[in-house]
Amino acid sequence: MSHTRGTFAALVDALVPETPDLADRGDEHVPGGLAVGLEEEIIDRVNNFQEADGALAAAGYDATPMAPAVAVLLDTAAAELLVRRRSADGFNSPAEAFAGGPFSRLSRQDRLRALRLLEDEGVFPRLADRFDSAALGTIQFLASSLPILVEFVYYSEATADDGEERSLGWQQADYPGPSDGYAVGMGYEVEEFEENDY
Amino acid sequence: MYERDTDVVVVGAGGDGPALAWRLGQLGIDVTILEAGPFYGNEKWEAPNDAPGGERSGDPSDLSGELYDEQFTSKEGDMNDPVTGKLRWGPADSDRPPWQRTVPQQALISQLSGVGGTTQHYYANHPRAFVTSVEDQPHWPIDYEELVPYYQLLEETHPVEPAPTTPKAEVFFEGARRAGYGLNDGYNVTESGYRPFPNAIPQPDERLMRDGGEEGDVGGNNTSEYRYPDYEGDTLAMHEHQGGPHPRDAPMRERARRSSNVSLVPRALDTGHVEIRPNAFATAILTEGGAAEEATGVEFRDTWAGTTERIHADVVVLAAGCIETPRLWLNSGLPDNGWVGRGLTTHHFDFVAGTFDPDTLEALIGQRAVEPHQGQAAGSRVDVPGKGGIAVNTFAPGITAMAMYAAAQGEWAFDRDTAGEPWDTAGRLAGRQLKEQMADYRRTLTLICHTDDRPRKENGVSIDETTEDEHGPVPLVEWEAHPEDDARRDDLARRAAEILEEAGAEHVHRTDAAPILLHMQSSMAMGKVLDTGCEAMDVSRLFVADHSALSNGVGGANPTHSGQALALRTAEAVADRYFDGVEDPIGSV
């Protein structure tokens, strides 16, 4: 388990965890993102987020692999959460799938609180504000993109295996998948709009 | 360097550029449109994401419904993934990352490259501007009535028709009636009320009515029933966001969701005077003359070959959208009177979701689920002039999770107290809470609030000089809500919650969305940067024909109808000022 993968696994686990409690709604509601390798999907996207420049571009790379840097940022945020005593649950022993860095030793909710420090209130946003630095400010953008990416990819078809018609996310939402159409018209509230006075 | 001449060069084949090109073509003026992204559904580019393909297309017979069906799979991950999707802001080449922007804040930007621009995934909502936003707000130097003839032409052309009532729309309508809203049945909105959306989507075949029509495949995953030519018009498949390719098997121009690549591009090509060059990223506006600057052409980069070319023209039109139009202007070193890129409006969105008990739904609409994935994506709305609007906005599950539950600002829902509020939960959802909410996807009705946010100089687009990509320094985008805009949004969210409550929702959730930049207007506003013909005040022969030219956010109404109407009007100003004039103007310039 690399630090990067383990840290992203901890992130995925906080956002779309396994939920044994939901078994009463059907067994399909129990597994979460780790069951479908969502952390790999997210790492791929984060690594393909930003165009390569400088030496990297010269070496023929299209994109800057950002995932290791993002994993470090998450650990930094975890450290800040602890130092500022914002952690509700303190350190836990990390689950096996995780990296063992400070981020993955937090409780699920504390991981998300740590993420929030990167977007708002934390050291990076404050520095960005103080120095009016757009470059530092992009950390806020990047951090807030993470839950968006995780929740979108999880509930899209992207994690379906080849030949599988619906992903776990589509099954959990009970979404049947694309359709050519539905006979659900119920007539018209307005037949035609009028060219009324104004 | 390869160089060419034409009458008018347009930068961007998005929502509005093709409207202007169509009108110029009708007037016999030769137009070349440069488009940064791919051209889907065109035989010159059989594999647009894998290989450079052809160079330009000017023949309507190049358009291919067959390719469109192949490319637009209706799957949200395949189409809409912001990093890897076919519909994204980035080069055609799918091996490459998206194009960069510097956004120093929490925000989501949803703009697309490609012929059709951001309308490739739009919902075809075509309301006119709220009358008061043009007449009473201080931003517009022209009157509402000057836009009306252009609105009318578009309403006839696309066409724009009232959306049909569907079960999810009926839940909303009933909630709105019980909350005291009356019906608005006119094009010109001056009072609060509810109505079906005027949509650029031809109405469905009568056989698609639920009662008395065919046995629908309700809830099923049907594959081959409602296809062209057996079915024309909308098939209520709810795939607008995935590119809206229905009815399947139809020629491009018969696809029901009338994005500009379906409706206006074919018409522009029909004139015989318009050609489109995709995979062409404009990097500089060429000018001549010192103090009295005049535009003479555009320099651009072929995104596959990396080569630079130039087109010289009598008139240059920028239609690259609210972010790239000012970027191109500023990177070209053109004069900045302080308003270039400024005054950006975004409709300061929020979302409110209501989850319903099956028995409540049974009594209300005769079925036990809302079925958000059936019907048009957005077919019903409440207008509140002066504040904005509230509309049903429904999405496939991934986009639902992203927009409704992930793209919020502030504390996570588990750390918020909602006592005394009209919603049961608010903020970002994660963990068990998210999974429970998504498990109720089919019983949930999702509403969007479009705020009538006002242009403010501090919001907008400038250049990040420290970050450069292959097309020059990248745009720096900043947008923050003003307290007055926050108050309007809060008002709309409360109204949305009330409508859901009145309809009988058992659980209401408010997103408290972070800035979502998806409706963007007024960053190169008429009255500030442009004159009343949308020609730049400080550079002659340079016009703007995209939403950045709108003087404000048109009151919170979806902006494309106004953007396209203004672009048609601008085409007539171009012809009037620099060509042989317009014998039979749509309106009077």
Ligand SMILES: Cc1cc2nc3c(=O)[nH]c(=O)nc-3n(C[C@H](O)[C@H](O)[C@H](O)COP(=O)(O)OP(=O)(O)OC[C@H]3O[C@@H](n4cnc5c(N)ncnc54)[C@H](O)[C@@H]3O)c2cc1C
């Ligand atoms: C999910 C979604 C749903 C929406 N639904 C609606 C709706 O129902 N109704 C509505 O009114 N609005 C809707 N919108 C908004 C609407 O799509 C946009 O407001 C509209 O497309 C903007 O038009 P535009 O011409 O200003 O810019 P765009 O449509 O963004 O077009 C700009 C074009 O210029 C190209 N370009 C940019 N830079 C360059 C360059 N340097 N060189 C060459 N080409 C360049 C781009 O690739 C793009 O094709 C929706 C948006 C989203 C994201």
